[in-house]
Amino acid sequence: xxxxxxxxxxxxxxxxxxxxxxxxxxxxxxxxxxxxxxxxxxxxxxxxxxxxxxxxxxxxxxxxxxxxxxxxxxxxxxxxxxxxxxxxxxxxxxxxxxxxxxxxxxxxxxxxxxxxxxxxxxxxxxxxxxxxxxxxxxxxxxxxxxxxxxxxxxxxxxxxxxxxxxxxxxxxxxxxxxxxxxxxxxxxxxxxxxxxxxxxxxxxxxxxxxxxxxxxxxxxxxxxxxxxxxxxxxxxxxxxxxxxxxxxxxxxxxxxxxxxxxxxxxxxxxxxxxxxxxxxxxxxxxxxxxxxxxxxxxxxxxx
Amino acid sequence: xxxxxxxxxxxxxxxxxxxxxxxxxxxxxxxxxxxxxxxxxxxxxxxxxxxxxxxxxxxxxxxxxxxxxxxxxxxxxxxxxxxxxxxxxxxxxxxxxxxxxxxxxxxxxxxxxxxxxxxxxxxxxxxxxxxxxxxxxxxxxxxxxxxxxxxxxxxxxxxxxxxxxxxxxxxxxxxxxxxxxxxxxxxxxxxxxxxxxxxxxxxxxxxxxxxxxxxxxxxxxxxxxxxxxxxxxxxxxxxxxxxxxxxxxxxxxxxxxxxxxxxxxxxxxxxxxxxxxxxxxxxxxxxxxxxxxxx
Numbered sequence: 137x138x139x140x141x142x143x144x145x146x147x148x149x150x151x152x153x154x155x156x157x158x159x160x161x162x163x164x165x166x167x168x169x170x171x172x173x174x175x176x177x178x179x180x181x182x183x184x185x186x187x188x189x190x191x192x193x194x195x196x197x198x199x200x201x202x203x204x205x206x207x208x209x210x211x212x213x214x215x216x217x218x219x220x221x222x223x224x225x226x227x228x229x230x231x232x233x234x235x236x237x238x239x240x241x242x243x244x245x246x247x248x249x250x251x252x253x254x255x256x257x258x259x260x261x262x263x264x265x266x267x268x269x270x271x272x273x274x275x276x277x278x279x280x281x282x283x284x285x286x287x288x289x290x291x292x293x294x295x296x297x298x299x300x301x302x303x304x305x306x307x308x309x310x311x312x313x314x315x316x317x318x319x320x321x322x323x324x325x326x327x328x329x330x331x332x333x334x335x336x337x338x339x340x341x342x343x344x345x346x347x348x349x350x351x352x353x354x355x356x357x358x359x360x361x362x363x364x365x366x367x368x369x370x371x372x373x374x375x376x377x378x379x380x381x382x383x384x385x386x387x388x389x390x391x392x393x394x395x396x397x398x399x400x401x402x403x404x405x406x407x408x409x410x411x412x413x414x415x416x417x418x419x420x421x422x423x424x425x426x427x428x429x430x431x432x433x434x435x436x437x438x439x
Numbered sequence: 440x441x442x443x444x445x446x447x448x449x450x451x452x453x454x455x456x457x458x459x460x461x462x463x464x465x466x467x468x469x470x471x472x473x474x475x476x477x478x479x480x481x482x483x484x485x486x487x488x489x490x491x492x493x494x495x496x497x498x499x500x501x502x503x504x505x506x507x508x509x510x511x512x513x514x515x516x517x518x519x520x521x522x523x524x525x526x527x528x529x530x531x532x533x534x535x536x537x538x539x540x541x542x543x544x545x546x547x548x549x550x551x552x553x554x555x556x557x558x559x560x561x562x563x564x565x566x567x568x569x570x571x572x573x574x575x576x577x578x579x580x581x582x583x584x585x586x587x588x589x590x591x592x593x594x595x596x597x598x599x600x601x602x603x604x605x606x607x608x609x610x611x612x613x614x615x616x617x618x619x620x621x622x623x624x625x626x627x628x629x630x631x632x633x634x635x636x637x638x639x640x641x642x643x644x645x646x647x648x649x650x651x652x653x654x655x656x657x658x659x660x661x662x663x664x665x666x667x668x669x670x671x672x673x674x675x676x677x678x679x680x681x682x683x684x685x686x687x688x689x690x691x692x693x694x695x696x697x698x699x700x701x702x703x704x705x706x707x708x709x710x711x712x713x714x715x716x717x718x719x720x721x722x723x724x725x726x727x728x729x730x731x732x733x734x
Contacts, residue, residue: 239712246705
């Protein structure tokens with residue numbers, strides 16, 4: 137039981153983290169919470185589906201292509217929408233991203249319909265780790281996501297682009313004065329976070345199912361993870377993602393009767409599964425109340 | 440067809456009340472309430488429950504308004520110090536939390552099946568043939584009342600302080616104003632108005648379910664306020680009219696074109712998303728910009 141909860145938490149955390157990294161970076165650089173990030177995931181997942189179902193490609197090749205195309209969608213959204221709003225207050229960007237999110241989701245749903253899809257109907261190889269069960273796909277999800285995060289670490293710490301990103305998030309004006317080409321760097325960032333989100337979308341769809349509301353459902357969870365880790369803090373976002381994954385799975389597995397027992401309650405007390413999706417909202421609200429700046433140090437979000 | 444037109448008129452009045460409330464919160468007060476639909480749901484479920492339990496309908500609508508306003512204040516108290524982005528995320532999460540609760544707590548909301556047979560006001564006095572017209576007028580009376588209240592608040596010294604806080608919170612503080620208190624009041628007032636709209640909605644449709652309280656309701660009202668012009672109350676009514684017209688006019692396309700309903704519904708949503716982006720990019724102050732007074 138415990139092993140299974142931990143394993144499910146790791147899977148869920150790796151999925152969330154691929155999106156949370158991007159949300160937190162966009163916030164630290166452009167000062168807004170990007171509502172459209174869930175739709176970048178959606179676009180990636182559906183592009184992957186297109187390549188698998190229509191062209192018959194291997195699902196991982198398709199996932200890579202989906203990630204690249206997701207990156208281009210994010211880049212395009214910057215060129216068409218967000219670039220024109222660089223000097224606007226964060227509120228305006230937030231609302232624009234909301235419009236983009238509604239638009240992208242509706243376009244996807246208009247093309248592919250609202251029913252769910254799967255990449256493959258085959259039965260899967262199952263592995264046992266102790267008492268826990270993991271499917272082959274889930275194992276690969278963890279590997280791919282961890283590799284992606286390691287790649288991001290290298291990008292952030294070992295490359296010129298990563299240095300420019302860190303400098304800009306520290307102090308935009310100073311970075312400009314130092315001769316960093318801010319606009320080019322921002323475009324690269326859109327591409328990278330977009331492709332990470334698209335990859336994350338494919339991973340989520342592999343684990344569960346592909347449907348148009350996936351983006352809307354994941355984005356609030358991602359926000360919760362980002363806020364938990366301190367918004368603007370990349371490492372915090374990763375840790376926050378795994379914490380949300382753990383809280384979602386553990387809170388349902390725990391028998392909460394121990395709270396009620398002192399009051400004479402006799403029996404078991406579980407949170408109904410219908411409330412699973414509410415866990416991240418509840419966590420988010422509680423974190424905001426007690427740690428308004430996140431558990432790790434992030435930027436305050438003030439303009 | 441006329442029946443449907445009257446139904447949409449009532450719906451426009453309901454959305455316009457919500458747009459006025461959001462404009463008071465966001466346009467005048469600078470509060471990014473992304474959880475409007477939570478208060479819409481609270482108002483709708485409260486009034487539905489009270490009236491089904493046998494309470495006079497007008498009284499249950501008043502109670503629903505008060506409960507929504509209290510909910511607004513309760514949410515505002517602990518979260519008021521958060522910066523705007525955090526606040527936007529928290530409010531939308533609260534609205535989703537409310538929707539999850541309404542899906543799960545069948546004793547209170549009927550769960551996913553919803554609550555049918557919600558009684559309609561003055562149904563025994565007004566003849567059935569004239570009821571749609573009556574309800575449209577009924578809803579518009581509430582819209583006029585809401586406009587009057589919103590306008591009086593926006594033009595009052597209270598509204599002026601809110602605008603100061605909107606422009607520069609620290610400046611408001613330096614004038615000795617209790618910023619949190621002002622935000623709390625405007626939050627409660629707006630939530631109450633949205634709750635009233637929810638109650639009207641429940642009695643208009645006579646059936647409510649969690650599906651009616653998806654975040655898209657919040658987004659449509661945001662689109663209405665931004666399109667109409669933030670800070671301009673007349674603009675919000677115009678915006679609500681445009682959004683409802685746009686959202687429902689394409690409904691009949693399916694009768695003439697061979698496209699399935701799902702595609703049409705999504706094309707319509709795509710248009711709304713596009714409209715929000717275009718407004719922000721091309722006409723950031725909306726169709727009717729706020730008239731700023733020179734002092």
